[in-house]
Amino acid sequence: MNVFFSLHILKFDRHVFTHESLGVIILELLTGKSPSEALNGVDLPQWVATAVKEESTNEVFDVELLSDVNTMGDELLNTLKLALHCVDPTPSTRPEAQQVMTQLGEIRPEEMAAVTTSEPLVDASTSR
Numbered sequence: 273m274n275v276f277f278s279l280h281i282l283k284f285d286r287h288v289f290t291h292e293s294l295g296v297i298i299l300e301l302l303t304g305k306s307p308s309e310a311l312n313g314v315d316l317p318q319w320v321a322t323a324v325k326e327e328s329t330n331e332v333f334d335v336e337l338l339s340d341v342n343t344m345g346d347e348l349l350n351t352l353k354l355a356l357h358c359v360d361p362t363p364s365t366r367p368e369a370q371q372v373m374t375q376l377g378e379i380r381p382e383e384m385a386a387v388t389t390s391e392p393l394v395d396a397s398t399s400r
Contacts, residue, residue, distance in 0.1 A: 292363075294358050294372065295354075295358025299352075302334065302348065302355065303332050304335075317359040320332050320352065324356065329349060333348055354367075
């Protein structure tokens with residue numbers, strides 16, 4: 273499973289998605305869990321945040337990601353932290369879309385190079 277999905281979705285008009293939604297989608301990809309799935313009585317972002325605070329992050333990652341020899345631990349952890357930043361309970365502290373794209377590029381620079389040279393698969397004006 274390739275967690276580093278195409279970042280062209282970040283080129284959409286800012287009204288197409290919220291930063292929180294993007295964070296939840298990233299958490300879904302990393303954990304393999306649905307955001308509607310109750311995890312010890314808390315929602316997905318809270319469950320992941322608790323695991324990070326308790327330093328038990330290996331418990332949150334999808335087993336397929338952990339078994340992939342090409343997946344780097346630091347990349348997963350940094351992506352997880354970025355996703356948590358996107359779902360911060362205080363909206364004003366969430367990163368802007370451009371910041372998210374930049375930070376994802378810093379986590380996996382070779383993936384960003386491919387994205388910045390390709391055209392988006394979906395036109396934002398037709399996705400409403």
